[in-house]
Amino acid sequence: MFHAFDNAEPNRPMDRQAWMALLARAPQGLLEAALAAHAHADVRWLRRPETGLMMVQGRAGGTGERFNLGEVTVTRCALRLAAGDAPVGVAYVVGRNQRQARLAAVADALLQEPAHQAALELNLLEPIRVHLHNEAAQRHARAQTTKVEFFTVARESGSATEEEDDA
Amino acid sequence: MKATDLQHIVGGFEHEAFGSQAAFRAAMNALSYPGRWAPMPMQAERPRQGHGAAAVLLLALLDADCTLWLSPTLAASDAAPWLRFHTGCQLVTEASEAQFVWVAAGDAMPALASLACGSDNQPDHSTTCILDVRATDGESDAWVLSGPGIQGTARLAVDGLPPDFATQWAHNHAAFPRGVDVFLSTPTHVAGLPRTTRIGATAPQPHTEEA
Numbered sequence: 001m002f003h004a005f006d007n008a009e010p011n012r013p014m015d016r017q018a019w020m021a022l023l024a025r026a027p028q029g030l031l032e033a034a035l036a037a038h039a040h041a042d043v044r045w046l047r048r049p050e051t052g053l054m055m056v057q058g059r060a061g062g063t064g065e066r067f068n069l070g071e072v073t074v075t076r077c078a079l080r081l082a083a084g085d086a087p088v089g090v091a092y093v094v095g096r097n098q099r100q101a102r103l104a105a106v107a108d109a110l111l112q113e114p115a116h117q118a119a120l121e122l123n124l125l126e127p128i129r130v131h132l133h134n135e136a137a138q139r140h141a142r143a144q145t146t147k148v149e150f151f152t153v154a155r156e157s158g159s160a161t162e163e164e165d166d167a
Numbered sequence: 168m169k170a171t172d173l174q175h176i177v178g179g180f181e182h183e184a185f186g187s188q189a190a191f192r193a194a195m196n197a198l199s200y201p202g203r204w205a206p207m208p209m210q211a212e213r214p215r216q217g218h219g220a221a222a223v224l225l226l227a228l229l230d231a232d233c234t235l236w237l238s239p240t241l242a243a244s245d246a247a248p249w250l251r252f253h254t255g256c257q258l259v260t261e262a263s264e265a266q267f268v269w270v271a272a273g274d275a276m277p278a279l280a281s282l283a284c285g286s287d288n289q290p291d292h293s294t295t296c297i298l299d300v301r302a303t304d305g306e307s308d309a310w311v312l313s314g315p316g317i318q319g320t321a322r323l324a325v326d327g328l329p330p331d332f333a334t335q336w337a338h339n340h341a342a343f344p345r346g347v348d349v350f351l352s353t354p355t356h357v358a359g360l361p362r363t364t365r366i367g368a369t370a371p372q373p374h375t376e377e378a
Contacts, residue, residue, distance in 0.1 A: 046178050046252070078173070078252075088173050 019111050019125060023104040024093050026128045031103035034124035038081075038106055046078040046088060049098035075101040079109065087112035172248035177212040179226060179253040186210035190227035197350060197359035202312040202321035204302065204356040216244030217271050218299040221352035225269060225297060231255035236265035238274035265294060272299040272327050279335045282347050290344040293362075297350045300327040314364040323358060325351055333366045340365055 023031075032039055051073060058069040076092045079102070089109025091101045107124060110116040180186030189208040197205040207220035214222055217240075229235060233256045237247055242258070246269075250256055259265050262277040270276045276298060285293035302325055309324035310333065329335075339346045339362060346362035360366075 044178060046173075046176065048183075085174060088176075090173070 014111075014117070014121065014125070016108075016112070020090070020108055022125055022128045022132075023091060023107050025132060026100075026104060026107075026124075027131065028097060028100040028103065030124070030127055030131060031100065031107060034120065034127065035103055035106060035110075038110060039103055041081060041106070043079040043081060043102070043106065044083060046080065047076070049075055049077040049101045051075045051096050051098070077101045077105050079105050081106065081109050172245075173252065175245045176249045176252055177214065177245075179249075180211040182210065186223075187227040190223050193357060194224055194228065194350070194359070197357045198348070198361050199316050199359075200321075201314065201316050201359050201361055201364040202310075202323040204353070204358050207352075207355060207357050209355070214244065214246040214249045217241050217246045217269065218352045218354045220355055220357050221269060221297045221299055221350070222246060222249075224350060224352065224357055225250055225267065226253055228295070229254035229256040229267065231257075233257070233267055234259045234265045235267045235269065236260075236262040236277075238270040238276075240271040240274050241269055262294075267295050267297070269297045270299060272301065276329055276332075279339045279347055284339070284342060284345040284347055287344060290346070293345065294347045295350070296347055297352055298328065300325040300351045300353065302326075302353045302356070310366045312360075312364050312366060314361075316361075317364070323351075325358075336360070336366050 053071040054074045056069045056072050057066050059066055072094060073096055074092055074094060075096055075098055076090075077098070078088055078090045080086045080088055087109050089105035089107070089112070091104035091108060093101045093104055107120065111120055186208070189210060193205045193207045197203070207223050209219055209223060211223050211226055213219040225235070229250060231254070233254070235250065235256045236259050241247060247258060251258060256267075262268055263281050263283060266283070268277065268282060276296075279296070282294040282296065283292065285291060305324045305326075306322075309322040312321040312323055313319070343362055348362055349360040351358045351360065
């Protein structure tokens with residue numbers, strides 16, 4: 001799961017949609033390491049981590065009719081790091097890892113404060129991009145070993161009928 | 168809901184199961200003993216607008232299948248995204264389409280007759296109204312309540328309802344088994360007015376229980 005928008009674009013501030021997409025796929029280890037002290041800070045829950053099912057929809061070929069592909073287990077939470085009108089961090093992650101959801105929400109809340117953005121971009125988002133990139137490359141390499149080059153002999157169509165016509 | 172709405176909302180129940188059960192118990196007591204003020208356990212953070220007891224009651228009662236109408240003051244306040252976020256309820260713009268109606272103090276109450284009152288087959292498909300009021304200890308203008316759940320009569324004095332509320336209520340009561348149920352809410356307490364309760368200005372004969 002590596003998308004075109006995962007590449008950091010120079011001279012453009014990160015928008016929330018992009019970093020939330022990264023955080024949702026970040027492994028717990030990366031989050032723990034990058035958040036360090038914040039990982040164990042007290043939080044004020046708006047919604048405690050809860051696990052449920054979400055319907056995933058797809059389109060055949062990306063353009064066909066929308067259909068329900070299946071349900072996926074999702075854990076979500078919403079929190080504030082401080083009282084009052086502090087930014088609300090929200091996270092939706094695939095699976096049942098509540099700790100991962102919590103850390104992703106903490107990271108989302110921190111990223112909304114400009115003071116933390118530069119450091120987190122360097123210590124958290126970039127490693128996540130590298131991780132996702134490596135994962136995608138590995139999967140690609142694995143898939144490449146099963147690739148079969150079909151060699152098709154082009155049939156010289158038309159010549160047979162032409163001969164019949166001549167006869 | 169927009170991200171900006173989320174910025175101003177506060178948390179819900181500290182413990183969802185215990186908090187909502189305690190609130191439900193208070194609501195049940197209020198409807199079982201009409202006219203008696205039941206203290207609402209405040210085990211939740213509450214929005215800035217609207218009475219706290221009403222907010223906690225709705226937080227306990229609503230779920231994703233419920234439709235809710237909010238009076239203009241509440242609809243424009245942080246109470247709307249708060250309920251939307253924590254309960255997943257659907258906000259509607261017409262009071263007549265809502266299963267729950269919450270009217271803030273000072274806002275006009277929609278006429279009871281205009282709300283969904285269910286059918287004879289399904290009287291449960293009716294609206295539950297939560298009205299923010301002020302409890303008064305006025306003895307002279309107190310209602311005298313009677314009906315199921317009230318031994319003899321009960322007295323209830325509130326301020327902040329439309330002047331013709333008792334008339335509207337008489338019509339609501341007459342439509343039984345159809346009709347709306349009402350919760351009156353102060354900042355800390357709720358009182359129930361189920362559709363079986365009669366409001367009279369004078370005390371009727373004691374022990375007149377309705378079938």
